[in-house]
Amino acid sequence: GAVVSQHPSRVICKSGTSVKIECRSLDFQATTMFWYRQFPKQSLMLMATSNEGSKATYEQGVEKDKFLINHASLTLSTLTVTSAHPEDSSFYICSARGVGTQYFGPGTRLLVL
Amino acid sequence: GENVEQHPSTLSVQEGDSAVIKCTYSDSASNYFPWYKQELGKRPQLIIDIRSNVGEKKDQRIAVTLNKTAKHFSLHITETQPEDSAVYFCAASGYGGSQGNLIFGKGTKLSVKP
Numbered sequence: 192g193a194v195v196s197q198h199p200s201r202v203i204c205k206s207g208t209s210v211k212i213e214c215r216s217l218d219f220q221a222t223t224m225f226w227y228r229q230f231p232k233q234s235l236m237l238m239a240t241s242n243e244g245s246k247a248t249y250e251q252g253v254e255k256d257k258f259l260i261n262h263a264s265l266t267l268s269t270l271t272v273t274s275a276h277p278e279d280s281s282f283y284i285c286s287a288r289g290v291g292t293q294y295f296g297p298g299t300r301l302l303v304l
Numbered sequence: 305g306e307n308v309e310q311h312p313s314t315l316s317v318q319e320g321d322s323a324v325i326k327c328t329y330s331d332s333a334s335n336y337f338p339w340y341k342q343e344l345g346k347r348p349q350l351i352i353d354i355r356s357n358v359g360e361k362k363d364q365r366i367a368v369t370l371n372k373t374a375k376h377f378s379l380h381i382t383e384t385q386p387e388d389s390a391v392y393f394c395a396a397s398g399y400g401g402s403q404g405n406l407i408f409g410k411g412t413k414l415s416v417k418p
Contacts, residue, residue, distance in 0.1 A: 295347040
C-alpha cells in the first residue's frame with residue numbers, strides 16, 4: 192500500500208514553544224491531507240483538511256491560529272502547534288488521500304511540559 | 305454533518321470464536337465505509353472497506369456487510385486469533401466528491417483470549 196511518513200515521531204517541549212510536525216506521502220501525490228488528534232483510549236478526531244495550494248479547512252472547535260497547517264506541495268503538509276500548552280499533549284496523526292482511501296502516517300506523540 | 309456510532313466499545317472473545325462490530329451512520333450521502341485496526345501507539349491500518357454499491361465484501365477471515373437502507377455496516381471476524389486483539393475503528397465518508405472526510409466511530413477494543 193501507499194506510504195505516509197511523519198516526523199518527528201515523538202517530541203517533548205516546554206510550554207509556550209511551537210512545534211512543527213511534517214507529513215509526507217512518499218510514493219504518491221496527495222492533493223488532500225488530513226490531520227487528526229487522538230487522546231489516550233479515544234478515537235481519532237479530525238482537526239483539519241489540508242488541500243495543496245489552498246488554505247486548510249478546520250473542524251469546528253479547532254483554532255486555526257493555534258494549529259497552523261501548510262500544504263505547499265503534493266507530498267508535504269505541515270502542522271505547527273503554536274504556543275503549545277500541556278493540554279495540547281496528544282497523539283497527532285496525519286493521513287493522505289491516495290487512490291481509493293486514506294493512508295495514515297505513524298503519528299507524532301507530543302508532550303508539552 | 306456525518307455522525308458515526310460504533311458498538312460495542314469493548315469486546316472479549318475466546319480464540320476461535322467470531323467477533324462482530326457494528327456501526328451506524330447518519331448521512332445517507334456517505335458512500336465509502338472503511339475499517340481500521342489500530343494497535344497501541346501505532347497508526348491505524350486499513351483492513352477492509354466497502355462502497356455503497358456493494359452489500360458484502362470478504363477477505364479471508366474478515367468480512368464487512370452494508371445495509372444502506374438502515375444505514376448500518378458491520379465487521380465480522382471469524383476464527384479469531386490473539387493477534388486480532390486491537391482497537392477497531394469504523395468510518396464513513398462521501399469519498400469521490402469534494403468532501404470525502406473520514407468520520408470515525410469511537411472504536412471497539414477487541415480482546416481475544418487464548
